[in-house]
Amino acid sequence: MKNETTARPVQKLTKKDLRSANIRWIFTSSLSWNYETMMAPGYVGSQMPILRRLYGNDPEKMKRMMALQAEFFNTSPHMGSIIQGIDIALEEQQGTAAEDAIRGVKTGLMGPFAAVGDTLLGTVQSTIFGAIASYMALKGNPTGSILWMGALAALYIWGFTWMPFAYKRGVELVTTMSSRLAALTDAATLLGVTVIGALIPTVININVPFVFKVGKVTMKLQTTLNQIMPSLVPILLVAFVYWLLDRKHMNSTRATWFVLILAIVLYNLKIVG
Amino acid sequence: MNQLSMAQIILLSLFAFFQINEIITLGIGFGNPVNAGLIAGLIVGDMKLGLAVGATLQLMILGVGTFGGASIPDYATGAIIGTAIAHISGKGINYGIGVGIPVGLLMVQLDILARFANTYFAHRINRAIGKNDDKAVVRNSLYGAIPWGISRALPVFLVLIFGESFVKNVLNYLPQWLMGGLKAAGTMLPAVGIAILMHYLPIKKFAAYIIFGFIGAAYLKIPMLGVALAGVGFAILYYQKLMNSNGEQPHIKGDGLDTEKAKELGIGEEITGDEE
Numbered sequence: 050m051k052n053e054t055t056a057r058p059v060q061k062l063t064k065k066d067l068r069s070a071n072i073r074w075i076f077t078s079s080l081s082w083n084y085e086t087m088m089a090p091g092y093v094g095s096q097m098p099i100l101r102r103l104y105g106n107d108p109e110k111m112k113r114m115m116a117l118q119a120e121f122f123n124t125s126p127h128m129g130s131i132i133q134g135i136d137i138a139l140e141e142q143q144g145t146a147a148e149d150a151i152r153g154v155k156t157g158l159m160g161p162f163a164a165v166g167d168t169l170l171g172t173v174q175s176t177i178f179g180a181i182a183s184y185m186a187l188k189g190n191p192t193g194s195i196l197w198m199g200a201l202a203a204l205y206i207w208g209f210t211w212m213p214f215a216y217k218r219g220v221e222l223v224t225t226m227s228s229r230l231a232a233l234t235d236a237a238t239l240l241g242v243t244v245i246g247a248l249i250p251t252v253i254n255i256n257v258p259f260v261f262k263v264g265k266v267t268m269k270l271q272t273t274l275n276q277i278m279p280s281l282v283p284i285l286l287v288a289f290v291y292w293l294l295d296r297k298h299m300n301s302t303r304a305t306w307f308v309l310i311l312a313i314v315l316y317n318l319k320i321v322g
Numbered sequence: 323m324n325q326l327s328m329a330q331i332i333l334l335s336l337f338a339f340f341q342i343n344e345i346i347t348l349g350i351g352f353g354n355p356v357n358a359g360l361i362a363g364l365i366v367g368d369m370k371l372g373l374a375v376g377a378t379l380q381l382m383i384l385g386v387g388t389f390g391g392a393s394i395p396d397y398a399t400g401a402i403i404g405t406a407i408a409h410i411s412g413k414g415i416n417y418g419i420g421v422g423i424p425v426g427l428l429m430v431q432l433d434i435l436a437r438f439a440n441t442y443f444a445h446r447i448n449r450a451i452g453k454n455d456d457k458a459v460v461r462n463s464l465y466g467a468i469p470w471g472i473s474r475a476l477p478v479f480l481v482l483i484f485g486e487s488f489v490k491n492v493l494n495y496l497p498q499w500l501m502g503g504l505k506a507a508g509t510m511l512p513a514v515g516i517a518i519l520m521h522y523l524p525i526k527k528f529a530a531y532i533i534f535g536f537i538g539a540a541y542l543k544i545p546m547l548g549v550a551l552a553g554v555g556f557a558i559l560y561y562q563k564l565m566n567s568n569g570e571q572p573h574i575k576g577d578g579l580d581t582e583k584a585k586e587l588g589i590g591e592e593i594t595g596d597e598e
Contacts (some may be wrong), residue, residue, distance in 0.1 A: 079346035081447075081466030083440035087391055090440075090447050097456055108454050115451045115459060123391060126349065163389070171387035175354065177550055179384045182356045184546040186377035189370040194360045201350045229565070236561035241385065241388055242528040243553030246535020247546055248516060252381050255509050272364025279540040286510060290517035301518050302395070302427060305382070305511065309423065312510045313503025321506045 056301035060276050062141055069098040071212040074133055075205070078126045079219055087123035092133075099137055104229070105146060110145050117148060124159035125166020127208050132158050134215025135222065158223065168234050176241040187252065258322045324409055326366065326482060335479040338402055339471035345398070346388070346470065355426075356380035361399035366409040375408060375418035376401040379426060381512035385519040393433040399474050400426030403481050410485070413501075420504030421509065429477070436473035440466040531556060567585050 074095035088191035096118045104110040114301045124132060135154050167311045178200060182193030215222055261268040293304055316319045326334075345353030352358065359376015363369040386394055404422025411417060437474075443462040450458035474494035525532065531553070538549040 055508050076347050077464055079466075080343065081440050081443045081463050082346065082391060082437060083442075083444045083466070084391070084437055085441050086444045090444055090463040090466065093447065094452075094460045097460050101456065111456070112454050115454075115456065116448075119447055119451055119459070126347065156580035167387060167389045170349075171389060172385040172519070175351075175387065176385035176519060176523075177553075179354065179356065179380055181546045181550060182354075183377035183380045183384070186356050186360070186380075189373060191369065191373060194357050194373070197354070198350050198352070198357060205348060205350065232561050232564035235564060236557040237547060238523055239528050239531055239560050240550070240553040240557040242523055242525060243531040243535040243556060244546070244550055245516060245519060246522070247539035247544075247549035248381075248384075248535075248574075249513075250536060250540035251546060253509065253512050253516070280536075283513060284536075286513040287516050287520070290514050291520055294517055294521055301514070302430075304517070305395075305423070305427065305514050308510055308514050309507045312507035313500065314571035315498050316503040316506035319469065321510070322502065 060141070062099060062137070066098045066102050067213060067216065070095055070133065070137065071130065071209060073098070074130055074212065075127075075209065078129055085266035086119065086121050088126075089119050090128065092122045092129070093118040095133065096136075099140065103140060113148075114140075114145060117151060120152070120155075122155055122159060124163040125170060125203065127170055128162035128166035130208065130212040130223070130297055131215040132162060134212040134217075137212075138216050138219040154220065165167070165230050165234055169237055170204075173234075173237040174204075180244045180252075184251055198311050225287075226298070236274045249283050249287055253280070253286065255282045255286065256322055257282060257320065259320050298316075319320040324366075324412055326406060326410060326452040330365055331335070331479065331482045333547055334362060334402055334406060334482060335475040337361055337365065338399055338478040339475035341398055342396075342470050342474045343467050351409065353398045354380060355383065355397040355401045358398035359405055362402040362405040366406055368405075371408055371415060371418065372401070372405040374415040375404045378415075378419045378508055378512065379404070379422050382423070382515035383518075384515050385522060386515075393430045395426040396429035396433055396474070397422065398428040399429050399478065402478055406478075406482055407485065416505035416508045418500070419508040419511075420501075423507075425477075425481075429474075432473040432477065439469035453525050 074091070077094055079088055079089040081094075082088055083090070091117055100111060100114050100118070104114055132155060135158070136151050139150050139154065143150070178193075178197035182197045185191070185193035218225075255281075257271040257274065259270040261270065263271070278284070290304055290308065293299055294301070312321065337352075341353040341358055341361075352361065356373065356376040358378075359372040359374075359379070360369065361372070362376070363372015366372070379401050382460065383395060403425045404418035404420075407421045408414060408418030431583035443465050445565050446462045447459050450456075450462065521557055534556070535549055535553065538544045538552060539546070544552070
């Protein structure tokens with residue numbers, strides 16, 4: 050973490066250019082997301098302050114670099130800030146000569162960064178906070194929701210420093226970050242899995258009003274089940290859907306419809322209610 | 323039976339427009355179903371209703387994002403419409419959930435449409451680059467917000483403008499077997515979300531922790547936040563172990579999402595989504 054390149058050979062960009070590019074990316078990255086070039090519109094739009102500064106007085110170069118930045122691009126939005134920072138550092142130093150390097154950095158990093166971003170900033174974050182928020186919300190309490198949005202606001206305010214950081218460190222950042230990010234992703238995933246374990250007994254409250262009648266003896270099924278294990282029905286249902294999703298021709302939408310219909314049938318058989 | 327004022331309908335539609343554009347950019351999470359439900363609840367004047375509808379829908383899609391541009395059920399719009407309709411009908415939370423689920427599933431088609439529409443702006447950007455018109459490039463990189471927003475705001479607006487009398491009529495005829503069934507579905511459907519999420523995560527590798535989490539909540543009755551804190555403890559230990567084990571360095575992908583698996587499950591086929 051000590052080999053920062055503070056003395057840059059060339060310094061063409063102003064602080065304002067960098068700030069503007071940073072803010073543009075964070076607020077517009079996926080606005081024109083489309084099936085053809087995905088995030089490319091957001092990327093080229095966000096890089097415009099940089100492109101104007103570097104090639105503003107050379108229409109040919111400007112055209113070429115705009116076309117480069119409008120090529121297919123897709124990653125996890127906030128992780129894109131890091132790629133943007135590295136790209137800008139390269140471009141400032143080498144200009145159009147960096148064309149291949151820029152293309153390499155963008156296409157080379159967008160996949161791995163998407164994987165890390167989708168895991169940490171997508172799944173794990175929303176599993177943990179979403180579980181807490183939903184758990185509280187079901188009790189009519191908005192605190193969990195507010196906590197969730199507050200935590201993300203704090204995280205993404207910090208996120209405004211990622212692009213400048215990547216710009217300062219340049220390409221070498223990737224090697225130093227790689228193992229840390231992987232370990233962090235793994236550890237956070239572990240946390241997400243722990244929360245899922247707690248989620249099953251707390252948010253799935255299936256009521257089983259079914260009553261056995263054998264001669265004079267009546268037995269409530271729910272009571273029997275609870276004696277075996279708390280939340281046995283939710284566990285079995287989750288296990289069943291987990292298994293179901295692995296079947297051929299099954300996808301999440303079909304599984305949702307299936308359980309919806311199953312619930313209506315079981316309700317009318319007076320098994321659940 | 324409650325009425326929504328025109329101002330409330332417009333506010334709900336504007337919020338629908340805003341939330342989708344927020345979640346694909348800054349992403350603080352106004353477009354997460356539970357938060358969308360909260361805000362829709364505040365707008366219609368019944369926060370608890372919105373929270374409960376949003377939370378149930380949230381659980382069905384917990385941890386699932388639009389990875390790689392995949393379309394997923396739009397339960398945020400589902401929560402907005404579900405909350406509003408439940409409020410209008412006065413039939414309560416489960417009715418809202420029953421409305422929200424099909425709305426969320428059907429919204430997938432409009433999500434795909436919006437993403438398609440934006441291809442037009444991508445082409446305009448290429449043309450603008452040809453003419454070296456950098457201002458047009460920037461403009462077209464922003465216009466996509468309109469298809470995104472309209473794809474959410476328009477259904478909300480139309481359903482709420484024309485929906486009220488329709489809802490009244492439907493309610494008169496809606497049989498108990500269906501209403502009760504939807505109520506039961508509300509309790510069972512979070513299992514689908516959790517099962518999907520379990521396919522996403524390396525559940526076998528961390529099997530021990532799902533058991534720890536379960537014991538904490540089911541037997542020890544620790545609240546969710548407490549279990550999460552215990553999880554943070556485990557995670558720190560695990561992180562330290564990984565960073566101290568020299569030599570064997572995990573590569574950048576980590577061991578997170580199984581996105582291939584997710585694709586298989588159809589958590590967003592892109593264009594060819596085979597949603598019914």
